[in-house]
Amino acid sequence: MWTTFLVVLKMNLRSRSALFWLIVFPLVLATMFNGVLGQIDQGYDIKPMSMAVVEDANWHRAVGADAFVESLAGKKSSSDATTGSHEGTATGLNQRLIDITTVASTTEARHRLADDGVQGYLNADGDGRLRMTLSSDTADSAGDSASSDVNATVTIAALHGAIELYNRTDAITRETIEEHPNAAASARFWRSVGDAADLTKETALTNFRPDAIARYYYALLGMACLMAMSYAVAAVTFAQANLSALGIRRTVAPLGRARQLLAGFLASWLCSGTSLLIALAYIRYGCGVLLGGREPAAVLAVAVASFMSCAFGTMIGAIPKLSHGAKIGLTSAIPCVLSLFSGLYGSFAMELSDWIARHEPVLAFINPAQQVTNLFYDILYYDSYRPFAATCARLLVMSVAFLAVGVILLRRQRYEHL
Template sequence: MWSTFVMTLKTNLRNKPALFWVIVFPLAVATLLNGMFGDLASGYEIKAVPLAVVQDANWKRAVGAQTFVNALSGTTTSNGAGLGATGSSAAGSDAAGSDQSAGTKAADSEAAGTESAGTESSGTDMRLVDATAVTSLDQARQTIAGATTDGYLSVDGSGRIVLTVSAAIANGSTNASESASNTHITIAALGEAIDLYNRTDTLTRQLLDTNPQAAASRSFWTSLNDITGMTRETTLTNFKPDAMARYYYALLGMSCLTAMGYAISAVTTAQANLSALGIRRTVAPLSRSAQLIAGFLASWLCSGLSLLIALAYIRYVCGIALGGREPAAALAVLLASFMACAFGTMIGAIPKLSHSVKTGLTSAIPCALSLFTGLYGGFAMSLSDWIARNAPAFGLINPAQQVTDLFYDILYYDGYGPFVATCARLLAMSAVFLIAAVVMLKEERYEHL
C-alpha cells in the first residue's frame, strides 16, 4: 500500500495538466485580478477634499465655524492660530449666558465630536477638508474656476455653514485632485458633519433663549458633546473586507474542484478496462480497496498542498486579508480538497466512460458550477446573490458554492458556528460521493483481462 501511495504521488507530480489547473491557473488568475482591481478598495476611502473657506464678515461672526473647520482639516487653534482670525473658542463661565459664548461652545462640542468620531473609527485623525482661506465669495469661485478647489465653505446671514461644490463634482465628473468616488464619499460625509453642526448650533441657541441658566451648567455642555459624538463607524462583519475578496474566494472554489483530476486519475488507473496499468493492478496481490485508499490519500495530499500554495499567494502576495483566521482558512482548504477528491473518486468510478471523457469533466464541471459562485464578473456575482436569496437549496448542493461559503463564513461572521455548519455540509457531500463510488466500483466486473 505504501508503494502504491508513493507511486501515485509521483504520478500526480508528473501530471502537467493537473498541475496547471490546480497551481498555475489560480496563481495566474489571482495575479490578473490583483493587477486589474488591486486598487479598487482605495476608491471607497475618505480623503480630504480641497475647499476654499470664505472668511468674510459672516464667517467672523460665527465664532465656532473656524473651530469646526479646523477639526475637519486636522489643524489646531492653540493661541488663536488657525486658517484665519476667529472668535475665542474657550469662552469663560462669566460669558456663559451670552449668545456668542453659546455658539462657540456648541461649535466646540461639534468639533470635538467630529474629531473623536474620526479618531475612534480609524485609529487616526480623519481629515475631510484641505482648507484654503479666502476673503470673499468671488475669490472662492475663482479657485473653483482655476481647478484648485472642488468647492467652498461659507456662512450665511443666520450663522449656518453652507457647503457649495463645483458643477463638475455635482454632475459626477472627476477632478484631478481626487478620484470621483473618493470625492463623492467625502462630500457626503462632510455634508452630514455640517448638518450636524448647524442643527446642534441652532438647538443650543434655542435652548439658551428659553433657559439662559443652562449655560452655567457643565452637564449641559457635556450632554451636547455626547450627542455630537454619537455617530461612530462600525462594521457588521468580523473585520473590514476587501472589495475584491469575493472573486478570490470564488476562484478558490473553482480551483478546489479542478483538483478532483488527481482522484479521477487514481481511480481510472486502477480499472482494467481503461488502461494496461489497470490490468496489472487488477491481478496484483494488493486488494483493490487498498489501492484506492492509497490513491485517494496521495491525491488528497497533492491537491491540499496545491491549494494551500494558492491560498498563501492570495493572502500574502495579493494582500486579501482573512481577519487573523489563517489557520481556519488552511483547514477550509484541506477540507475542500478532501471533498474534491471524493467527488473525483465518484466521477472516476462511473462505468462505461473513457479516461479522456472523465478528464474533460475535470474542467467542465468546475467551470459550470463556478458561474453560480460569482467568478465571472458582476453578472455572475448578481446571479450568485439572487440564488442565495431566492433559491438557497441550489447553493447547498453546489460544491463550488459551499467551498466559497467556507471563506465567507471566515470573513463575515464573528463566531465559527456558520463555518462549522458549512464544514459539516462538505463532509456530508464527501460521504455521499464516496458511498456512490464504492457502490459503482463494487458492482464492476470484467469478462476477461
C-alpha cells in the same frame, strides 16, 4: 498499499497539465485579480477635498465655525476645543476631510471654483448655518461610478454629514439659549454640546473589516478546489482495467481493489490539499488578502474542501464506459460552470450568487463551489465558528454522498476479459 500510494503520488506530481491547472493557473489568476481589482477597496477611503472658506461677515458671526473647519482640516481635534458652542461637533474622527483655502467673499470663491483652483467652498448664511457648494465636475464625478475620482462620493457624504451635524447643533443650541438664558453660563451645557459628535460611534458588525475584493479570491479557491478533482479521477481511472494498461496490471495484482483505491484517494487528497494550500498562502501573503488572524481555520478549510474534491473526483472517475479524456474534461467543465454561480466572473456573477443565496438557497446549498467559498466567508466575517462548522458539515455530507455513489459504481464493474 504504501507502494501504490507512492506510485499515485509520483504520477500526480509528474502530470504537467495537473500542475499547471491546479498550481500555476490559480496563482496567475490571483495575480490578475490583485493587479486589476487591488485598488477597488481604496475607493471606499476618505481623501481630503480642496475647499475654499468664505470668511465674510456672516462667517465671523457663526460661532464656532472656524474651530469646526479647522477640525475638518485636521488642524484641531474636536477634543481640543474649549470655547464656542460647536467646536465639538466636527466629525469625531481623526480624519482630514478638507484642505482649506481662505477667501474674502463668495464671488472670489466662485472664481476659484471656475478656475478649478478648488473643488468647492464653504460659507455661512445670515442665520449662521454652514453651506457647501461643489463644482460641477466634482458633483458629476461623485455620481459617476466610472469616474476616476472614485473617492468623491465617500468624502462628500462624510462632509455633508459633518455639516448637517453642525447645523443641527447650532439650531438646538440657539433654541435652548433663547428658552433658558441661564444655560449659556453653564459649563455642563457647553460640554454636552461638545459631546454631540460622540453620539455616533463606529461599530464592527463582523469579525474582520470586510475586503471589497476578498470574495473574488474565495471564489477562485472554490474553482481551484473543484479542478483538483482531476487527481482523484486519474487515480480511479488508472485502476480500471478497461481504461489503461496500468489498470490491467493492477487488476491482476495481489493487492485488493479497495486498498488500491484507498491509497490512490489518500495520495490525491495530499496533492489537492497541497495545491490549495499553495494558492491560499499566495493569496494571503502575496496578494495581502487577510484572514482576520484565523489562518489555522483556513488550513482546516482547505483540508475539508480538498477531501470533498477528491470524493467528487472519485465519483466521476467511477463512471463506467467513459474515457479518461472525457472524465478529465468534466473536471474542467464542472468547476467553470459552478463557479459562475459562486461569483467568480465579475460583478454580474457576484450579483447572481447573492440572488441565488437570497431567493434559491437550496441551489447554493448543493453547489460545492459555493460551499467552499462560504468556508472562507465564515472564517472572516463571523465572530463564532458555528457557521464555519456548519459549512464543513455540509461539505462532509457531500463527500460521503459522492464516495457512496463512487463505491456503488465501482462494485458493479466487471470485465469479460483482460
